[in-house]
Amino acid sequence: MARRNPSTAAVTAAPLTLALRTGRRLAGRMPLHLALIGLMVLWSIPTIALLVSSFREATAIASSGWWNAIKEPLDLTVDNYQRVLEKQGMARAFFNSVIITVPSTVLVILVAAWAAYAFAWMKFPARNVLFLLMVALLVVPVQMTLIPVLRLYTDVTVDAELPILGGRIFGTSSFVGMWMAHTAYGLPFAIYLLRNFFGSLPRDLFESAYLDGASDLRVFFRIVLPLSMPAISALAIFQFLWVWNDLLVALILLGDPSLAPMTLKISNLVSSFGTNYQVLTAAAFISMALPLVIFFALQRYFVQGILAGAVKG
């Protein structure tokens, strides 16, 4: 075989049926598939355990493992959810989380897309230095900024009675303050991600559009945005998850318990209901529900977006 030249090898390989070849390829990939399935099961177990436990009675949780629920499916109950949503104010916390997260995500995308377009395609002095500074901000830990931001917020508190948004327009314990903080924390990565994606769009497209008579504004809306949906969707999911799952910023900047998002609420539940797992599991699963829905809805874009800019063209 070794002495055969490539053309004779090809002639012998030709009669192999397609099925045989497909079978061989599958067999070759089997270890990879097994490893992936194994990892996936391992990673999913805690989530499944959480889901199952959240539907079990307190006594059942205390006496047996979550997998026993499979044997006694009729013992499952939605009491835990009822209790968490009604008595513990989790419904309001869910609402607060949405109010904090959605604008914080939209704002980041709006500002970052503009900035990224400018960094990628507009010529202005010190463009590269500014971009470098922006990227350098990625290494600043959020924790370092919390005290200065908190002091700033207490100094510039603006009070006003407003529906939904509470008693404060800006400062600590205000939704606007949370939006500003999350937007600022999210921007360096967002601009970095989008600039690299925009930068990988072919130059000819922009030049062609300029020659067609398009202004920067038109190019941005008619060419760049439609072509960048994968990157923007990925960024939207990232930013949404970060803000939704944030505890630290909310803990520091939100003093008013009525504005607390779910993360804060759950952490309070942990301290007051240390042993009441059934309540905690239901609360935790409620907080996971929306991100899961969003992830499954946009997962196609998410996977494409992670690869955004990795390969040019």
Place this chain on the structure above:
Amino acid sequence: MATVTYDHVTKRFESVVAVNDFNLEIPDKEFLVLVGPSGCGKSTALRLLAGLEEITEGNIYIGDRLVNRVAAKDRDIAMVFQSYALYPHMSVHDNMAFGLSLRKTPKEEIQQRVHEAAQILGIEELLRRKPRQLSGGQRQRVALGRAIVRDPAVFLLDEPLSNLDAKLRVQTRAELSKLHQRLGTTFIYVTHDQVEAMTMATRIAVMKDGLLQQVGAPQELYDRPHNVFVAGFIGSPAMNFFQAIVKGPRGKMHLDIGSFRVPVSVSRVNDLLPYLGKEVIFGIRPENICDPECQPPSTEAAPVTAMVDVTEVMGSEVFLHLVADGKPFLARVDPRTTARPGQEIRVEFDMARLHAFDPTTEQAIGLGEKR
């Protein structure tokens, strides 16, 4: 419809001079081809005209209007890019209508112009498709269509055929020539392929290292190249060059190439007289070297004995790679030739078609006189 004038145009990218003191006037309705090797500045010259690059020095006029400070979109030009640059998320129709809708052209007129252009290019049935559903040739037509609907004063084409396969390229070449005749607009076309230049151009401008080497009709460039570079670049296969010394009395002037010598045509003796005893670069095209066994000799045939290194059969002709005195050269001969690799054969140089260049300046000797 407009004349285009480059007036002492220079473009520098930091220390690199991409286009150097470029002067060229392109009359209305001309098909001018800018040709040269990669990095010679031909695309930059085109982009300067399009307004995609800023001019460092000099002026560019479209018609009588100085356009140095005019934005690209206001120059009344349309450009076809090498990559076609079609908007991937828009249908063929929208790609073609994009420029018109930005210029607030009435909808009925947009429809009419898009359909007219599509009809000219034979892409009417593709109007609803997206670029990714098109073949390379179809994309190329859409890119052309996008330029046509704009009805510009000048068409700029930046290597528009280089992404097509060889057969389609030949076909599209003829179609572009027809399109030029039909539209009657100034075309400025950039390519590195001298065959495209020769076949389509009204005039060719040859560039090298940012400098314009020669401008002229295709046949003029082929017959009377101004320097060694143009002589070697225009014509395929390329011209053969030999280092030679001009020797002999006036009546029997010849070029000494080492192991062989060839007589100078009577008509060229006066040109070469100042070089008597000095070195020149002697050039002869492969098609001016023949195999006397199967072609009648020319009136000024000079026999040369050479060793056949390789033969390339093209069907209609045969390329003989020959070596004489260690110097390789190429002959393009009749397919009936019996020459085989390893043989020693006698070929004949048609000395009436001799080209001679000064070895220091590389400029052609005796330019401007009838040859």
